[in-house]
Amino acid sequence: MKSHPPTPRGPGAFSRRNLLRGGLATGGLGLVAGAAGCGSPVAAGLAGTQLNPGTVTFWNLFGGGDGARLLLMLDEYRRQQGSADSLVAATFAWGNPYYTKVSLATLGNKPPDVAVAHLTRATNLAAAGLLEPITEEMLGLVGLSSADFTQTAWEAGQFEGQSYAIPMDTHPWVLFYNTDVCQQAGLLGPDGKLLPIEGLEAWEAALTAAKETTGRYGAATASVADDSNSWRFVNTVYSQREGATPLMSDEGQEITMNDELMIDTLAAIQRWTETELMPRVVDTPGAETLLSQGESAFFMNGEWEITTLQSIEGLNFSMAAFPQLYENPAAHADSHAFILPRMERDADQLERAMGFIHSLLEQGMTWAEGGHVPTYLPIFESEEYANLEPQADYAETATYASYDPAAWYSGSGSNFETVTGSQIGLVQQGLSTPEAAVASIRSQLETYARTANPL
Incomplete structure (x- = not known):
């Protein structure tokens, strides 16, 4: 994971990666690690101030090599937006604690704009009425379509005939x-x-x-x-x-x-x-x-x-x-996926959230370096990914994944x-x-x- 419970490791893991030693511990690249309370880092700025209009709030559960790669991707999104305060991101403990926080924050009307969930947990949140359905119209705001994704993963994010997640990867x-x-x-x-x-x-x-x-x-x-x-x-x-x-x-x-x-x-x-x-x-x-x-x-x-x-x-x-x-x-x-917790969004908020998701999908090669199989077809079917070894050697698993x-x-x-x-x-x-x-x-x-x- 790692979006999975961390295993003790020796020194040197993810050398490009050693940015974790400074960035993740201090929030130096904008990622808040282990934030306390469901909405505290998101409902307001890091110093308790109100967020600037146009800021996207994002929750995830990535640590280890995944967390390091995510930092690079989030920093690229900020660069694209030309503003360091265009994004506030928070990382929480993997597993049940994370999903409890997402659920309680949504019930308390203080969820993030965008969150990460495993597809196998996203449908549970959808069944509880905690997620916004993902429609073709919403995808179209940023030039996306459900046809842009590997269908095994896309279909795994459906509940009662509606889609509730945008798959980021397949991790077999x-x-x-x-x-x-x-x-x-x-x-x-x-x-x-x-x-x-x-x-x-x-x-x-x-x-x-x-x-x-x-x-x-x-x-x-x-x-x-x-x-x-x-x-x-x-x-x-x-x-x-x-x-x-x-x-x-x-x-x-x-x-x-x-x-x-x-x-x-x-x-x-x-x-x-x-x-x-x-x-x-x-x-x-x-x-x-x-x-x-x-x-x-x-x-x-x-x-x-x-x-x-x-x-x-x-x-x-x-x-x-x-x-x-x-x-x-x-x-x-399973698959990591983007979800939109249920909340009132105006048109600008929705487009910003979808634009943020699109930016991270477009950075799929950075994510694929960590082993995950891209679900976004422009990356999955690219020559660059086909030449990424040994990662591309098991890409076929995305077509027969068992969730x-x-x-x-x-x-x-x-x-x-x-x-x-x-x-x-x-x-x-x-x-x-x-x-x-x-x-x-x-x-x-x-x-x-x-x-x-x-x-």
Whole structure:
């Protein structure tokens, strides 16, 4: 994320990036970090003064490499406007605290002009009546159209036939690979890229070849201290299967998981850890260390981890979409998106808000450097993005992204991901059977399904 909970990192991450050491801590480029109170930095200037007419207020949840890149983009918007006070931006804690602030500020009639939300959380806000619908007329104010975006992401921002979000990116769960190890294991083609891995047998053969080369593991991904990652792993593999149904339907009121397929999916993952093709117990930093030290050929996580791996001296790595193991291509993903919290806006305010969004979309190459796949087609289809490696090598995932099923309790960093991920983690660690994990997931989700939407 990083728009995701920050993982402790070593020095040197995002070197262009070291501007964070000064700018983010002091608000030197206009970003207010960790602002207290829902509306305090936005309803008035930083010193408690009234905002100048024409100022756009913007809330987000970006930290780490994402936060550093956002600073550059916000500064470019100010340059375009010719005024440092054309924008007031605030960054809040990732996850439920952020969405609580957005909700309460909107209910209190003091929301920002524009905010960021994950698409899987934006529809929840829309269901609660907290967002303005995004119409073609509004998009047209700044020369945009719904046809300007990858349709998988655009459709994920819809609720009851209306659009409520403008997708900024798709951020999928992907495969990182140590090119030195893969070369020794015979897994690279003449172009130095990973040879296609198609099907379950080919995946297990690749893991075996990698394990024989490393002497330890074939692949690694977090099984502890990151419930969301465990869910992303299983959602990727489960969604590839013919007959895989969403875990919930009817806005989360009905549990529709295909228990048989989920049990079989978990059994395959547990087999990989039992045979030590993958470690049973490892967190994200530990999995990254296995990759960087040549003790694993593959590391699976969200593409945003590119910033961390780029900072590891001597590591030669690349990236690819996670292989298609079953009948259908699929990869877990979410999208960062722009939303317009519900408020009274005059025509000028609306056009300024849309102009701000358009400016950030046009700066999509800066954002793509952090690993995210652009959803704005003029960037996604550009030659410049096609030449951005390894980022462009998994761009296909934007066309078959598998988002969290819609429910008030689902979405990035939600209770749903904690419930599912914690049980999946126990299976990865060998502490639970697939059958017991699925039974527990179903039981816990049914409790949420019977609970009235609190939004």
